[in-house]
Amino acid sequence: MAERGSMGRAALAEYGRILVSFFKIGLFTFGGGYAMLPLFRQELIEKRGYISENELLDYYSIGQCTPGVIAVNVATFTGYKISGVSGACIATLAINLPSLVIIMVLAGILNTLSANPWVAHAFAGIRIGVIALILNEVILLLKKTVGTNFQRGMFIFILILLFAVHLSAVAVVLFAALTGGIKYWKERAR
Amino acid sequence: MIYWLLFFEFFKIGLFAIGGGMVTIPFLFDLTKKYDWFSAAELTDMIAVSQSTPGPVGVNMATYAGFQTAGISGGIIATFGLVLPSVVIVIWLSKLLSHYVENQLVKEIMTAVRPAVAALILLAGVELFKLSVTTWYVAAFAAGFFLLVHFYKKSPIFYILLAAVLGVVFKL
Structure with a gap:
């Protein structure tokens, strides 16, 4: 019984450390995705030794081709590696916690401030800024991912399709995934 | 629900x-x-x-x-x-x-x-x-801002704060 008790405490202490590590990552990184890589590296590799550099890069590359937010996927992978399903759940919860609190407090404040003319002007400016950031993101994404004629064709085809008819984002992703799958089976059949 | x-x-x-x-x-x-x-x-x-x-x-x-x-x-x-x-x-x-x-x-x-x-x-x-972007005034602002974002690599936070300040200054 005494042994089980101390093991329980050790496990709890481990969960506590996982919670603190990922809470910190969620609290101190801005921008998500690759912007979070340096803090992941510092906290998980250098400080805690939970994972290796190669594992972190693996998690990132898989996180990019699995559904959901990349940083959350990396947290789930790392938590699972440290202590299974419960580790995965704790790491995921911890990385989300700061966002939940900060965003809801901020949203509440902004909702009451939006009638103020200064705030209205500031947000009119911010909207333009965000659109510029989104368009720039598309250019970066295209430079990084559109290499082959197949990919160029896919980009242009989807763009024309979306201008012509309204399609949900879900339908577009399903269509593209299916096309990739068919291409795979065709090349294998050859 | x-x-x-x-x-x-x-x-x-x-x-x-x-x-x-x-x-x-x-x-x-x-x-x-x-x-x-x-x-x-x-x-x-x-x-x-x-x-x-x-x-x-x-x-x-x-x-x-x-x-x-x-x-x-x-x-x-x-x-x-x-x-x-x-x-x-x-x-x-x-x-x-x-x-x-x-x-x-x-x-x-x-x-x-x-x-x-x-x-x-x-x-x-x-x-x-x-x-x-509903007026030419805003369109010109948007074009200028896009060039800034594209050619000077700063963090998104920097640009969002800058856009807020410019929004007040230019009364967008």
């Missing part, structure tokens, strides 16, 4: 938005058309706030959108819905880890999905542009 609907919609986003935070934008844009939870203009504000606060952008946006729709419980439920599919998939994948990235089928699917996602984000950007 609003909470179930919210959960279901964000579960769907969590399942189909492959490639990170910015990819959720076209999905959230779809929501502005389907429901009256929040407007497209509010969505732009959410993107700005999500990029300038700590935490993953996709999570921030889900929390914000859920909060605008149904208060604190809405924020929690939307975030839970967004994260749930990926947690299940990632735990399942952890067992076959290295095989997954090397898998030719996964590679082919990703080569097809990435450009489609780029087109989706571009279209969402164009739609938001049409909503916000």
